[in-house]
Amino acid sequence: MRYKTIVGLEIHAQLMTNTKAFCSCNNEYGNDPNTNVCPICLGMPGALPVLNKSVVDYSIKAGLAFNCDINKDSKMDRKNYFYPDLTKGYQISQQDTPICENGYIEITGDSGEPKKVGLIRIHMEEDTGKSIHTDDEKTLVDYNRAGVPLIEIVTKPEINSGNEAKEFLESLRATLKYIDVSDCKMEEGSLRCDVNVNIVDTETNTRSTIAEIKNLNSFRAVEKAIEFETNRQIAMLENGETEVKSTRRWDDSVEETILMREKLVQEDYRFASEGDLMTVELSDEDIERIRATLPELIAEKKARFMSEYDLNDYDATVLTADRSLSKYYEELAKVNSNYSLVSNWVINELLRRVESEEFTTDEIKFSVSDFNDLLNLVESNKINNNTGKKVFREMFETGKSPNTIVEEQGLLQISDTSFIEEAVDKVLSDNPQSIIDFKAGKDRALGFLVGQVMKATKGKANPQMVNELLSKKMSE
Ligand SMILES: [Zn+2]
Numbered sequence: 001m002r003y004k005t006i007v008g009l010e011i012h013a014q015l016m017t018n019t020k021a022f023c024s025c026n027n028e029y030g031n032d033p034n035t036n037v038c039p040i041c042l043g044m045p046g047a048l049p050v051l052n053k054s055v056v057d058y059s060i061k062a063g064l065a066f067n068c069d070i071n072k073d074s075k076m077d078r079k080n081y082f083y084p085d086l087t088k089g090y091q092i093s094q095q096d097t098p099i100c101e102n103g104y105i106e107i108t109g110d111s112g113e114p115k116k117v118g119l120i121r122i123h124m125e126e127d128t129g130k131s132i133h134t135d136d137e138k139t140l141v142d143y144n145r146a147g148v149p150l151i152e153i154v155t156k157p158e159i160n161s162g163n164e165a166k167e168f169l170e171s172l173r174a175t176l177k178y179i180d181v182s183d184c185k186m187e188e189g190s191l192r193c194d195v196n197v198n199i200v201d202t203e204t205n206t207r208s209t210i211a212e213i214k215n216l217n218s219f220r221a222v223e224k225a226i227e228f229e230t231n232r233q234i235a236m237l238e239n240g241e242t243e244v245k246s247t248r249r250w251d252d253s254v255e256e257t258i259l260m261r262e263k264l265v266q267e268d269y270r271f272a273s274e275g276d277l278m279t280v281e282l283s284d285e286d287i288e289r290i291r292a293t294l295p296e297l298i299a300e301k302k303a304r305f306m307s308e309y310d311l312n313d314y315d316a317t318v319l320t321a322d323r324s325l326s327k328y329y330e331e332l333a334k335v336n337s338n339y340s341l342v343s344n345w346v347i348n349e350l351l352r353r354v355e356s357e358e359f360t361t362d363e364i365k366f367s368v369s370d371f372n373d374l375l376n377l378v379e380s381n382k383i384n385n386n387t388g389k390k391v392f393r394e395m396f397e398t399g400k401s402p403n404t405i406v407e408e409q410g411l412l413q414i415s416d417t418s419f420i421e422e423a424v425d426k427v428l429s430d431n432p433q434s435i436i437d438f439k440a441g442k443d444r445a446l447g448f449l450v451g452q453v454m455k456a457t458k459g460k461a462n463p464q465m466v467n468e469l470l471s472k473k474m475s476e
Pocket of ligand 1: 020023024025036037038039040041042147
């Protein structure tokens with residue numbers, strides 16, 4: 001491992017406040033262009049911003065969830081630059097006094113061990129409008145997004161691969177959603193990520209120039225872009241080539257980063273205090289008030305699931321990755337104390353059928369009590385496991401109760417000995433070779449015969465009884 005990849009991330013997350021950061025316009029995605037606007041977010045001369053208190057609360061909440069120090073005194077600054085989607089000619093941001101500093105997020109590193117990735121800062125700022133380039137080469141601007149509150153999260157350069165970056169982002173997104181600070185929808189732009197990558201040659205201690213990659217629209221793209229840059233920059237180091245600091249974009253169709261522009265001079269944003277806004281002064285009570293609103297976080301919840309429900313690491317990880325999924329599991333676990341059975345059915349049957357990427361109970365047409373009725377039917381051997389899965393599929397598709405489905409389709413498992421015996425006798429007389437095989441010690445023959453009996457009884461026979469009867473008869 002002569003070359004080491006060094007990655008730092010800058011993440012922008014839109015906050016789920018009702019209104020924008022400095023005016024009372026709706027903070028809502030997908031409305032008609034330029035309908036959520038007012039003189040403040042349009043940057044009209046003389047219009048004065050007022051800081052939305054929820055923006056401060058949400059930022060502190062994120063900082064606490066990510067183990068940050070909260071700055072009791074912080075101020076807003078103006079970052080000056082010119083761009084059509086920036087109405088005022090400057091963006092209100094935070095420069096030297098970010099509201100949160102020095103946090104970390106724990107991930108599973110490439111070594112397989114837990115690894116803390118440090119956060120330099122989390123600061124509050126406003127989003128810009130959105131330029132839309134049309135097919136006939138016009139540029140339109142939608143200012144609905146102008147003034148939408150953001151937090152920018154800046155990591156230390158402590159991520160060392162594409163995989164670690166993906167792990168980090170998944171953990172960050174899950175937590176921001178857990179604490180109801182951001183919905184983190186990359187496809188709607190409410191979570192965006194820029195990546196800084198360079199390589200260090202550990203033998204000579206030479207470093208490649210940092211490349212900044214933008215336009216990354218999925219965690220997979222982040223991972224792939226880092227892998228691509230790693231290889232590109234190692235090749236440059238090996239060939240003794242150099243380049244100037246550059247901004248590149250990721251092209252998903254060719255899976256390559258492409259040069260956008262070279263950064264020949266350091267941009268000068270002429271930062272200055274935002275004189276139209278007061279400084280943000282926080283007391284210990286303010287911070288504790290926010291801390292009290294934090295829900296149980298993923299790591300704590302996972303540990304509790306493992307001890308309270310006796311689940312293994314994998315099940316606990318899956319069930320707590322999403323807050324609404326963990327809530328659903330706990331509702332079911334309240335009425336059914338066979339926790340591993342519940343976990344099994346939720347993970348293997350329910351999750352398999354929920355189509356959206358994020359777990360939502362909207363897709364589930366049956367109640368928790370119906371789900372429990374199904375588990376009871378399986379546990380009490382009234383239906384066997386395979387029939388249970390079929391019933392579950394039907395419940396999921398139609399919303400019918402399991403008892404109705406079982407009754408309508410006559411699926412109740414048959415434990416009547418004489419009925420099963422009849423089927424067993426028929427299968428044995430039809431398959432003399434299997435009896436010989438079984439006696440010769442071929443275990444597979446028994447499995448085959450069980451299958452035949454189940455088929456003959458349309459899956460309704462109690463498989464355990466079939467098994468016992470077959471073994472008994474063949475040993476006679
Ligand atoms: Zn406005």
